[in-house]
């Protein structure tokens with residue numbers, strides 16, 4: 001097995017379940033030392049049992065002082081995956097200020113400041129690095145009952161562009177990946193209704209939602225925005241979704 005990330009330390013948020021958990025495993029298989037951050041201790045415990053080399057941090061990403069403390073205590077971080085995300089299905093008329101703030105805080109504010117904490121270290125060391133923001137097709141496609149979620153992901157795409165612009169000269173690559181529906185817990189919560197899901201699938205050329213792709217090399221290459229021969233178009237389409 002090739003280990004393209006040997007000697008690299010990666011921090012992955014939302015690592016307890018779904019896309020984040022799969023990304024952690026893929027990074028470990030590709031040689032990275034991984035810090036898995038999530039907010040449910042039981043998920044981190046089971047991840048540690050599955051992948052003993054992983055270092056776990058039980059932190060809510062919206063608790064910025066706690067997140068900053070994790071970064072300060074971690075040693076050099078070369079790769080950051082801002083994956084933690086939440087949604088709540090609420091119409092425009094029903095969205096509450098609290099729900100809006102919670103979604104924006106986890107999906108947008110936390111990745112922005114976590115990137116800042118990590119990038120400061122990368123700039124200081126001068127050896128560059130990579131930041132991947134797990135955005136969504138919802139950043140550019142309006143979805144019913146996803147007002148705050150779509151807004152947060154649109155903001156994440158623009159934050160990614162500004163970060164790429166400012167941090168590129170410091171050899172830091174910043175990319176967003178924008179998956180369509182992936183059948184994780186979040187995907188099931190939002191897309192299990194067959195009427196809703198069959199409508200959405202008509203917009204997907206393959207006619208089905210993504211699963212978690214298990215080829216670690218491919219998923220990590222996608223997660224870090226590297227080019228794969230013949231697969232470039234997929235880089236922004238899917239992070240660790242099934243590819244074929």
Ligand code: NDP
Pocket residue numbers: 013014015016017018019020037038039040043059060061062082083084085086106134135136137178179180181182183184185186187
């Ligand atoms: P899941 O709900 O399956 O997993 C999300 C993980 O993030 C969980 O471990 C969750 O922990 C953790 N998490 C959530 N909030 C916080 C927080 N405040 N602090 C720390 N950890 C947190 O989601 P997915 O794997 O499906 O989604 C991952 C990312 O991919 C999200 O950013 C999502 O928006 C994006 N995405 C998902 C798509 C999909 O269809 N699934 C499509 C496009 C993008 P806990 O369970 O304890 O809350």
